[in-house]
Amino acid sequence: MSLGFFGRPPVLLALSLIGLALATGYRLPTQSLETARDAGDVSAVAAQLEAEQRRLQNRLGELQAERDRLRSRAQGPQEGLSGLLAELISQQVLAGTVGLTGPGVVVVLDDSPRRPLRGEDPTLYLVLDSHLRDVVNLLWQGGAEAVAINGERLVVSSSIYAAGGTIVVNAARLAPPYEIVAIGPPELETLLKAPDRLTQLKARVQNYGLQFTVRRVPEVTVPPYKGGFATEHLRW
Amino acid sequence: MVKVALRRPRPNFGHVSLFLVALLVGFLVVTQLRGQLAAESASGRSQLSDARLLADLIEANNRLRTEITKAEQELAALKGNSRVDVDTLVTELNRLKAINGLLEVSGPGVEVEILGNPEPFEMLDLVNELRNAGAEAIAIGNPQTMVRLVYRSGIGGGRGWILVDGILLSGPYYIRAIGSPDTILKTLERRGGLLALLRYTHPDWVVTVTPADRITLPVYPNQLSFKYARLMQ
Numbered sequence: 275m276s277l278g279f280f281g282r283p284p285v286l287l288a289l290s291l292i293g294l295a296l297a298t299g300y301r302l303p304t305q306s307l308e309t310a311r312d313a314g315d316v317s318a319v320a321a322q323l324e325a326e327q328r329r330l331q332n333r334l335g336e337l338q339a340e341r342d343r344l345r346s347r348a349q350g351p352q353e354g355l356s357g358l359l360a361e362l363i364s365q366q367v368l369a370g371t372v373g374l375t376g377p378g379v380v381v382v383l384d385d386s387p388r389r390p391l392r393g394e395d396p397t398l399y400l401v402l403d404s405h406l407r408d409v410v411n412l413l414w415q416g417g418a419e420a421v422a423i424n425g426e427r428l429v430v431s432s433s434i435y436a437a438g439g440t441i442v443v444n445a446a447r448l449a450p451p452y453e454i455v456a457i458g459p460p461e462l463e464t465l466l467k468a469p470d471r472l473t474q475l476k477a478r479v480q481n482y483g484l485q486f487t488v489r490r491v492p493e494v495t496v497p498p499y500k501g502g503f504a505t506e507h508l509r510w
Numbered sequence: 511m512v513k514v515a516l517r518r519p520r521p522n523f524g525h526v527s528l529f530l531v532a533l534l535v536g537f538l539v540v541t542q543l544r545g546q547l548a549a550e551s552a553s554g555r556s557q558l559s560d561a562r563l564l565a566d567l568i569e570a571n572n573r574l575r576t577e578i579t580k581a582e583q584e585l586a587a588l589k590g591n592s593r594v595d596v597d598t599l600v601t602e603l604n605r606l607k608a609i610n611g612l613l614e615v616s617g618p619g620v621e622v623e624i625l626g627n628p629e630p631f632e633m634l635d636l637v638n639e640l641r642n643a644g645a646e647a648i649a650i651g652n653p654q655t656m657v658r659l660v661y662r663s664g665i666g667g668g669r670g671w672i673l674v675d676g677i678l679l680s681g682p683y684y685i686r687a688i689g690s691p692d693t694i695l696k697t698l699e700r701r702g703g704l705l706a707l708l709r710y711t712h713p714d715w716v717v718t719v720t721p722a723d724r725i726t727l728p729v730y731p732n733q734l735s736f737k738y739a740r741l742m743q
Contacts, residue, residue, distance in 0.1 A: 316560040323567035330574035337581035344588040345599075358599050365606035368734060370661060373742035404635070411634050415664030419739040430609060430661040433641035437559035445570035447563070457739040495742060502573030503609050507617040507688050508646045510608040 316438065320447070327445065331500040370429040370499040374420045376457040378494045381409055381466060383475075384451035386483035398482045401450055403436040405475045405484075406443075409454055410434070412472060416465040418458035420496040424448045427499040444501055451485070455494045463490040562642070569644065608647070611660040611730035615647050619688040619725040620695060626715030627670035627681060632708065634665045636685055639704045643697035645687035649727040650674050652683055658730045675732055691721035 345359060366372050383406065386399035406423060413421055421428045426443040433443075440447040456462060465471060466488045478484040587595055607613045622636065633650065637659065640648055649656040650665075650672070657663075657674045667673040671680060687694060698705050698719050708717055 316564065320560075320563060320567060323564065323571060327567065327571050327574065330571055330578065334574055334578050334581060337578060337585055341581055341585050341588065344585070344592070345594050348588070348592060348594045352594055355594055355596070355599075358596065358603065362599065362603050362606070365603060365610060365612075367736070367739075367741070368610040368612075368661070369606050374736075374739040375742050376738040376740055378738065404631070407634055407638060408631065411630075411664050411666075413664075414662045415666050418662065419736050428661065430611070430659070431641055431646070432661075433638045435559070435562070435638065435642055437563040442563055442566065445563075445566045459738065496739075501570055502577035503605075504569070504573055504644060504646050504689075505605060505609065506646070507619065507690065508608055508615050509617050510604060510613045510615045 324447070334502070335500065369503070370420070370427045373495065373498045374457055375493060375495045376419070377460065377492050378418070378455065378457040378490075379413075379462045379466065380489045380491055380494060381413075381454040381456070382451050382485065382487045382489075383409070383454070384485035386478075386485070388483040398478065399484070401441075401452055401484060403434050403441050405472075405478075406441060406452060406454070407434050408472055408475060409466070412466060413454070413456045413458065413462060416458065416462045418456040418462060420458075421454065421456045422496045423452055423454050425497055427497055429499045429501075429503075431503060444499065455496055457494055457496055460490055463488055566642075610734075611647070611658045612734075614726065614729050615688060616724055616726040617646070617688040618691050618723050619645070619686065619721075620691050620698075621720045621722055621725065622685040622687075622698070623718045623720070624681065624683040624685075624715065626712050626717065628672070628683065628708075629669045630665045630667050630672060633672055633683070633685070635704055636708075637665070639698060640685065640687045640689075640694060643687075643689065643694040645689040645694060647688045647727050649686050650679065650683065651686075652679055652681060655679060656684070656686065656728055658727050660730045660734065662734070677731065686725050686727060688725055688727065695719055695721055 345355075348355065363372070367374070383401045385401055388399060390396045390399050410421055410423070410428060423434070423443050424446075426432075426446050426448065428443070435442055437447070440449055441452070442448070469476070472486075475484070475486060479486045584595070584598055587598070604613065608615050622640075628636075637648060637650070647658070649658045651657050651674075655677065657677050657679070659674070663675050665672065665674055667678070671678065672683065673679070697703065700706075705717055705719065708715065
């Protein structure tokens with residue numbers, strides 16, 4: 275049987291090259307073994323630090339509860355203390371170390387269920403840190419009084435950034451779906467849904483199937499911030 | 511006269527197909543290279559953000575330890591004489607007011623000057639990066655007005671006009687932050703970082719970061735009240 279055109283030497287060579295490209299190029303791991311091992315180490319170290327963080331947060335919570343109990347017990351006999359303690363609580367509320375409840379909105383963002391087409395940037399189908407920042411910024415602009423993402427209360431020092439495929443808020447790694455709860459005016463819902471707001475996010479919803487829902491709720495709970503504040507460089 | 515016969519090459523099925531095959535090979539090789547470059551760049555980014563995550567976790571745990579020590583000391587004092595030490599309370603109150611933007615604060619830090627017309631999201635990203643670099647207090651403004659940022663500060667407006675909590679700001683813009691000047695400077699100026707991106711996207715802008723031994727930030731100008739939120743029972 276003659277191979278005809280496919281049997282010609284240059285064509286055979288080209289076909290071999292394609293075979294080589296397919297065999298090597300498309301099966302090359304995207305990460306070298308060393309990088310993968312490093313990534314494993316990072317994840318293990320991060321998990322250890324996170325476990326330590328939970329232990330410290332629980333310890334701090336217990337100490338603060340006991341301290342507040344003893345302080346309020348001393349309130350009666352000590353003159354002028356109640357005013358000071360009330361002021362302290364109002365500052366704790368502003369700092370975000372106290373849980374709050376009230377009417378507001380629940381916003382849910384999730385990655386697209388669609389798979390990226392070959393050669394397409396896969397991040398087009400993912401919720402990005404910038405999407406969360408934009409939503410939170412709009413909530414504050416609309417008069418939100420307290421906001422949390424997946425249970426992480428946003429405080430004055432909170433940043434939202436991407437690390438190793440997850441989004442980090444208050445040194446906590448969050449995974450999708452991202453649920454943003456906000457206490458604030460009912461107009462927050464209209465603001466978030468307005469076509470001229472969050473245009474980049476809404477374009478991803480439209481074109482790539484990102485999930486974005488906004489629901490007004492009569493009552494939401496925003497948990498307290500469990501971390502500490504850095505003030506080593508601040509003088510007042 | 512020599513007549514040159516211009517011979518049109520005869521179409522050759524083999525050559526045409528070989529050309530197509532070569533094109534395909536080229537395409538495959540380029541795709542593969544692009545893929546590798548993207549993977550390398552992504553893994554570079556991810557290593558950078560991994561380091562950032564670990565640093566963030568270590569700092570967060572250190573902050574918790576500091577808070578725990580303070581709480582333990584106060585608790586020991588409370589148990590000792592069952593009286594609240596008013597001085598301790600006032601110190602804590604003032605610290606919280608400073609954190610909340612209700613006291614004027616000063617300290618070492620950096621000043622970021624932006625000679626350009628940023629969009630609100632670019633200012634927001636800069637503030638996020640400063641917080642990420644451990645800034646303890648931040649204000650945005652121009653030579654006339656500085657607006658201290660609080661937890662619920664929102665940045666709006668459009669290109670060339672920035673609204674911070676309803677206060678209209680025009681350029682040149684300044685962002686002042688208190689914190690470790692060295693850490694903030696390194697975070698902002700790192701290769702492939704936010705400032706590099708801003709300078710690349712807007713080559714006509716001048717963005718400078720200057721460390722300073724002492725920066726002073728004003729009190730937040732607006733009222734911070736709660737109309738909808740109540741204490742959790």
